[in-house]
Amino acid sequence: MLKRAKALFLGLPSLASLLFAGGVSAESAATQLNMPQGVTEVSQAAYDIHMIMIWICTVIGVLVFGFMFYIMYAHRKSKGVTAANFHENLTVEVLWTVIPALILIVMAVPATTALLKAYDTGNPDIDIKVTGYQWKWQYEYIGEGVKFMSELRTSQDEIYGRAPKGEHYLREVTQPLVIPTNKKVRFLITGNDVIHSWWVPDFGVKRDAVPGLFTAAWAKTDKPGTYVGQCTELCGLGHAFMPVVVEVKEEAEYDAWLAGKKEEVAVYASTIGKQWTFDELMVKGEEVYGLSCAGCHQENGEGIPGVFPALKDSPIVLGPAAGHIDILINGVAGTAMQSFAEQLSEVEIAAVIHYKRNAWGNDVGDIVQPIDVLNFKQSQ
Amino acid sequence: MAHGPSENFFNRWLFSTSHKDIGTLYLWFSFAMFLLGGFFAMVIRAELFQPGMQLIKPDFFVQMTTMHGLVMVFGAIMPAFVGLANWMIPMMIGAPDMALPRMNNLSFWLLPFAFAILTSTLFMEGGGPNFGWTFYAPLSTTYAPDSVNYFIFAVHIMGASSIMGSINIIATVMNMRAPGMTYMKMPMFVWTWLITAFLLVAVMPVLAGLVTMMLMDINFGTSFFDAAGGGDPVLFQHVFWFFGHPEVYIIILPAFGVISQIIPTFSRKPLFGYSSMVYATASIAFLSFVVWAHHMFTVGMPIAGELYFMYATMLIAVPTGVKVFNWITTMYKGALTFETPMLFSVAFVILFTFGGFTGMMLSIAAADIQYHDTYFVVAHFHYVMVAGAVFSGTAAVYYWLPKWCGKMYDETMGKVQFWIAFISFNITFMPQHFLGLAGMPRRYSDYGLQFADWNMVSSVGAFLYGGAQLLFLYNVIRTIGWGKPISDPQVWEGAQGLEWTVPTPAPFHTFSTPPVIK
Numbered sequence: 019m020l021k022r023a024k025a026l027f028l029g030l031p032s033l034a035s036l037l038f039a040g041g042v043s044a045e046s047a048a049t050q051l052n053m054p055q056g057v058t059e060v061s062q063a064a065y066d067i068h069m070i071m072i073w074i075c076t077v078i079g080v081l082v083f084g085f086m087f088y089i090m091y092a093h094r095k096s097k098g099v100t101a102a103n104f105h106e107n108l109t110v111e112v113l114w115t116v117i118p119a120l121i122l123i124v125m126a127v128p129a130t131t132a133l134l135k136a137y138d139t140g141n142p143d144i145d146i147k148v149t150g151y152q153w154k155w156q157y158e159y160i161g162e163g164v165k166f167m168s169e170l171r172t173s174q175d176e177i178y179g180r181a182p183k184g185e186h187y188l189r190e191v192t193q194p195l196v197i198p199t200n201k202k203v204r205f206l207i208t209g210n211d212v213i214h215s216w217w218v219p220d221f222g223v224k225r226d227a228v229p230g231l232f233t234a235a236w237a238k239t240d241k242p243g244t245y246v247g248q249c250t251e252l253c254g255l256g257h258a259f260m261p262v263v264v265e266v267k268e269e270a271e272y273d274a275w276l277a278g279k280k281e282e283v284a285v286y287a288s289t290i291g292k293q294w295t296f297d298e299l300m301v302k303g304e305e306v307y308g309l310s311c312a313g314c315h316q317e318n319g320e321g322i323p324g325v326f327p328a329l330k331d332s333p334i335v336l337g338p339a340a341g342h343i344d345i346l347i348n349g350v351a352g353t354a355m356q357s358f359a360e361q362l363s364e365v366e367i368a369a370v371i372h373y374k375r376n377a378w379g380n381d382v383g384d385i386v387q388p389i390d391v392l393n394f395k396q397s398q
Numbered sequence: 399m400a401h402g403p404s405e406n407f408f409n410r411w412l413f414s415t416s417h418k419d420i421g422t423l424y425l426w427f428s429f430a431m432f433l434l435g436g437f438f439a440m441v442i443r444a445e446l447f448q449p450g451m452q453l454i455k456p457d458f459f460v461q462m463t464t465m466h467g468l469v470m471v472f473g474a475i476m477p478a479f480v481g482l483a484n485w486m487i488p489m490m491i492g493a494p495d496m497a498l499p500r501m502n503n504l505s506f507w508l509l510p511f512a513f514a515i516l517t518s519t520l521f522m523e524g525g526g527p528n529f530g531w532t533f534y535a536p537l538s539t540t541y542a543p544d545s546v547n548y549f550i551f552a553v554h555i556m557g558a559s560s561i562m563g564s565i566n567i568i569a570t571v572m573n574m575r576a577p578g579m580t581y582m583k584m585p586m587f588v589w590t591w592l593i594t595a596f597l598l599v600a601v602m603p604v605l606a607g608l609v610t611m612m613l614m615d616i617n618f619g620t621s622f623f624d625a626a627g628g629g630d631p632v633l634f635q636h637v638f639w640f641f642g643h644p645e646v647y648i649i650i651l652p653a654f655g656v657i658s659q660i661i662p663t664f665s666r667k668p669l670f671g672y673s674s675m676v677y678a679t680a681s682i683a684f685l686s687f688v689v690w691a692h693h694m695f696t697v698g699m700p701i702a703g704e705l706y707f708m709y710a711t712m713l714i715a716v717p718t719g720v721k722v723f724n725w726i727t728t729m730y731k732g733a734l735t736f737e738t739p740m741l742f743s744v745a746f747v748i749l750f751t752f753g754g755f756t757g758m759m760l761s762i763a764a765a766d767i768q769y770h771d772t773y774f775v776v777a778h779f780h781y782v783m784v785a786g787a788v789f790s791g792t793a794a795v796y797y798w799l800p801k802w803c804g805k806m807y808d809e810t811m812g813k814v815q816f817w818i819a820f821i822s823f824n825i826t827f828m829p830q831h832f833l834g835l836a837g838m839p840r841r842y843s844d845y846g847l848q849f850a851d852w853n854m855v856s857s858v859g860a861f862l863y864g865g866a867q868l869l870f871l872y873n874v875i876r877t878i879g880w881g882k883p884i885s886d887p888q889v890w891e892g893a894q895g896l897e898w899t900v901p902t903p904a905p906f907h908t909f910s911t912p913p914v915i916k
Contacts, residue, residue, distance in 0.1 A: 050836040050848070053768050061768075068765045075755035083748060086726050090744070093665075095733040101666040101892075102731040111674045114723045115716060122712045125762070129712075130705060132764030137701045152541075177844060179450050187449060188846045207698075212537040213631055215696060215771060219837045224767045226697045228632060229536065230625020233698030250696075250771040250839040252530045254537060255457040258842040322457070324523030325543060354541050 054219050057239040057266075061222030063132035070128060074121065136222065139234040142204030144197065150207075150214030150227030150249070151361060152354070153256030153313060157195045160206075164279045167361060168193050169309050170259045174317065177259075189246045192309070194263035198272035202238045211356050215251035218264055226251055242266045254354075256313050290364055290388050296376075299385065303373025306366045311374075314354065319378040326354070330378045339386050342371050343394045364391040402906045412507075415499035416906065417484045418802075423506050424481025425795070429871070431473030431513060432788075436864050438466035443826075443860040446853050449845055459843035460528040461520065467531025471649070472556050473513050475783070478791045479652040480505075480563045483591045486798065487567060489897040489904065490585045492576025492913040497569035505562035512555035519545035530841060532642065535623035535634040539615045546616060550609045557602045564595035564602075571595075576896070578915030582676070585895050586669060589676050590655030593683045597644045597651075600687075604641040608634070632697055639690035647686040650750075650782060651679060653790035654721060657743050659895070660797050661725050664740035665732030666892035671724040678717035678724075685714050695766045704763045711761035715754065722751050737890075738812030742793035745820050746786060753781030756831070771841075774834025780827045792819075792870065799874065800889045804903025805881030811873045818866040825859030 055065045093099055147158040154169040171190040175181035184190070197203045207216050209227035217224040221237040247262035267275060294302075308317070314326040321328040329335050334342055346367050349357035358367060368388040375382040403419065404410040414420055441462050445453050454462070484502065488495055496502050519526035524543035527533065538546060571592045575584070584592075611634075614620040621627025623634045662669045669675065692711040695704060725747050736744070756778040760766050769775060800806050829852035834840075838849045845853065887902050900908045 051832040053765075053835045054837070064765050064768050067762055068759065068768070071759040071762060071765065075758065079752070079755060082722070082726065082751065086729070086744075086747070089726065089729045089732075090734060090736075093729065093732055093734050095666070095735045099731075099733050101733040103667065104731075105668040105670050105672065105728075107671075110723075110727070111671055111720070115720055118716050118719045122715060126709060126712065129708065129762045129764060132762075133704060133708070134701070136764055136767060137704075177451055179452065183450060183847060185847070188844060212541055213534055217839070219768060222767060224696045224770055228625075228697065230630065231632065231698065248837070248839050248842075252460065252534070252537065252841045254541060255455070255460060255528070255843075257460070258456065258839075258844045325457070325525070 056220040056222050057241040057243070057245070058221045058223075058237045060136045060237070061220055063135050064222045067128050067132045070125070074125065136235070139204055139236045141202065142236060143201040144203045146195070146197070146203060146205055148195075148205050148207045148216050148227065150209040150211075150216065150253070150260075152211050152254050152356070153249070153260040154309075154361075155191075155195075155214075155216070155260065155262060156210075156361065159276070159279075162276065162280065163283055164276065166193050166279075168195060168263070170261060172259075174308075174312070188259065189261050189263070191261060191263045194244070194265045196265045196267055196272060196275050197237070198269045199240050199242055199266055200238065200269065202236060204234060204236045207233045207235065210360075211354075212253045213251050214249050214253045214260070216247070216262060217250045218245055218247035218262055220245040220247075221264070223247075224250060239266055242268055259313075286363065286365070290392060292388070294365075294368070294385070294387060296372075296385055299369045299372040300376060302365070303369035303371070304377070306362065306370040307373050307377075310358065310362065310366075311370065319374070319380075329374050330380060335374050335380060336382060339371065339375070339384070339390065340394065342374070343367070343386070343391055346371065347391075347395060347398070359395065364388040364395070367391045413503065415495070415503055417488050417496045417499070417502065418904065418906065420496075420502050420506050421481045421484030421486075422802075424477050424484055424509075427506070427509060428474050428476075428478035428481060431469050431477070433867065433871075434517070435466050435469035435474050436867060438462045438469065439860060440864050442466060443857040445843065446845070447857040448854065449847055449850050451844055454843075456843040457525060457528055460530070460841065461526045463841050464527045464530050464533075465517075465520065468516065468527070469513070470783075471531065471645070472553075473509075475649050475787045475791070476560065477509060479591075479594075479649075479787075480560075482587075482656070482791070482794050482798075483563075483567055483652065485802065486897060487570055487588055487591060488574070489900065489908055490588050490895055491571065491574065491579050492896050492909045492915065493570060493574035494907065494909050496566050497574055498566045501562050502566055505559045505566065508555050508559040508562075512552045512559065515548050515555070516552040519548050522548070532638060533612075534638070535612065535615070535631050539612050539623055542616070547613065550613050553609045554606055557606045560598050561602050564598035567591055567595040568599070576909070576912040576915055582673065583915065585655075586658035586672070586675055586679075587652070587655035590651045590658070590679055593679050594648050594651045597648050597683055597686065601641045601644045601648075604637060605645075608637045608641065611637075632694075635694050635697060636691065639693045640687075642693065643690040644683075644686040646779075646782075647682055649787050651683065653746070653787045654679065656790045656794040656797075657725060657746050660739050660743045660793055661728050661747075662894065663797070663890050663892045664735050664737060664743075665729045666734075667728060667732040668894070669724070670727040670730075671720075674720055675724055678720040681717040682714060685710065685717070689714065692761060692763075692766075695763045696770045708761060708763045712758065714761075715758050718754055722747060722754075733892075735891075737796075738807070738809060738816055739793040739797035741813065741816045741820075742789045742796070745816070746789045746793065749781055749785030749789070749823070753778055753786060756781065769834060771839055772834035773830040773838045773840055776840045777827045777830035777834060780830070784827070785823055789819075795874065797890075798897075799877060800881075800884055801897060801902055801904055803878050803881070804883055804885065805877050806884050807873055807877040807881060811869065811876075815866050815869045815873065818869070819863060822859045822862035822866060826856050826863055827859070829853075829856045829859075 053065055053068050055062055145160040147160055149156040154167050156167050158165040168191045171192050172188050176183050207225045207227045209229040214227040216227055223235040223237055225233045225235045243266055245264045249257060249260045315321050315329050319330040347359045349355050365388045368386045368391045372386045445459055522545045526545055527549045529538040611622040615622050621629040623629050623631050658669055689711045691707040760769055796812055833849055833852050838845055885902055888898050896913055
């Protein structure tokens, strides 16, 4: 019984590796047991060295545990054996020190090559700045003037069981990162508040997003598709709710997408002076609030006592609009309230402030226009 | 010789200076903490039973993972081995007591206060520590709940307790060995603890320094870990792991010592390669100081740093392998029996080695990019911490309990507990390897649907494993209260060493006259 149970447990990983080797994670997600091979050189190298290690460990495991099980079977007292009395042998001690050391040296060679590959971040075709925020990612196409936030799209209702969970539960975002095929894309990764970690398993890319520090990673693939990853450094209560989604498009498609994005920027610049109506701002504001504020201040604006202040009946929210704009633009030093100046557009800031002043029984009644926010920013 | 323990309950336990009573206090305290930390684990596994948030909020979930780690590492495992050291080291080296008995009392009694403070944070406004047991800044400084100051205070007190405990062990082993008990005649358990005590004295002040820097950043306007003020969050990680990596050997080395006592007993054969075991332990301790940044392979270190820490980490496999080979060779051509302590010890060797294999995989930086901070890591360290340290602690209690209380535990119940624990442990943690490789990060309060099946299996295993611990508690209480009395000093047929020469149960005072060592 002992033997069989052990053999079963020990055999599992190698069995798994046989059965499930290969297969890109997107397709085989439901049954995946092993590391994905992924779609880049780096992820393939990580997978290869992973498999080498599994096989080395399996062979050593079979030999060592096999010997151990033989002993446990053959040298039991109940079989009438008497114990020997030897307790030293320099030769075997030297052997089982030297042989593992040699195996390690052999392993170090592919391990070094694979690591050098992951660190080969020079000469990129495209640079993308990735910034971790609590709890979303910002992507900036350096030199293109395109920058956007990528946030979880799964609804709170799905998370709290009030609605059925969708197929892409917790693996869907408002705007995925888009990159082209066959271009070396370099990710420059940093954090805005706490440390996050940007992980796309199929790219073999995982780099911590540390405030005040840039780290680099790269990916180049010829396989279009959607690749999903997650934040892998504990970053607070929303840690599980900030997935990474990357769409790899054929070059022409990518160019069209980028052109569209640039046009959005241009269109936006021309509408910033527009006068919005009360209701337009409420609709826009509720949407922004749900994505950027509700995580802490809660859907009902009541916050979490002792951690995140309530906005409902808050003197700041009900006071002059300028004070509220100031907090969103500059944050509150020494607290979790960060600056949203880089995260939200003027329209979004105006809308969300307007929403907070006029939701959940708050009824200031005036209108905060995007131009007010822009003026505030420029007057600083 | 006539006087025994004080008749007055409070005098006996509150003011005790007896290594045996203090050892008992340590063991009961650590078991209480083990149940508390285990309860937190049950909350975690209950929430993760299905995708979606069912029972608790994400913030409380993170508090649970944090408290589970802190309580298990600092409250359960470390004090359990200090308790065993207190009970066994004087009896193994032929000393009447620990060298510094009053400090011994203080170092124990600090602990309940430290953990009362730590646990009380859960009931404070804003909640308890929610930044993981590794408490990386700035999540644990700028973004921490107010209760972080209590956490810092509690860590300081625990650290003081650990330092005192280890100074006491060093002083005892160096000064109180019976005549003729040379260093190279000391039982392995004493050796591993001596080395562990040096590790503790070296790294606990580093932890204290670290939390003090946090305290300054939070309350006094410094910027050690705040990039906006010229500090560096990565500095935190370097300092933490300079403490943290030796810390994991602080946990596992005494466990090695226990296994090195038990396997020879039930093999009825002396430990194979005693001196190489001593050197291997010392090598592991040395290496533990120079490999810390392998916990930080994804932080963006320069390639030279990555390579160095990778090579150095791979080296640890050599002395660890030597230990495993020596244990197995000890069993070779012995006359084996499988009482409960031996079952737990054999399971230790197998499962710890398995955890060592995944450890070796994790040392390969290129692959670690994929493993880092996933459930693969969670599975790895539970194989070495639970099947390592906890199995070894359980084995130790079954092994020495008859000597402590003069009564025999129920062997059948012990074996039943072992099989439930062994099977449910693997049901809990084996699937976590798959979850990690398939891409589930650790410390996640909720997860995508593709991880649902294995999480459910893992949760079922965890509940079973938790149940096995209640059986353990019952068996120990039953033994102390109603166990079959025994009086054979030897207790186990193959047992060697001074602790088996004193009467059973061990009298309140042992070795008032030093024994003669041949």
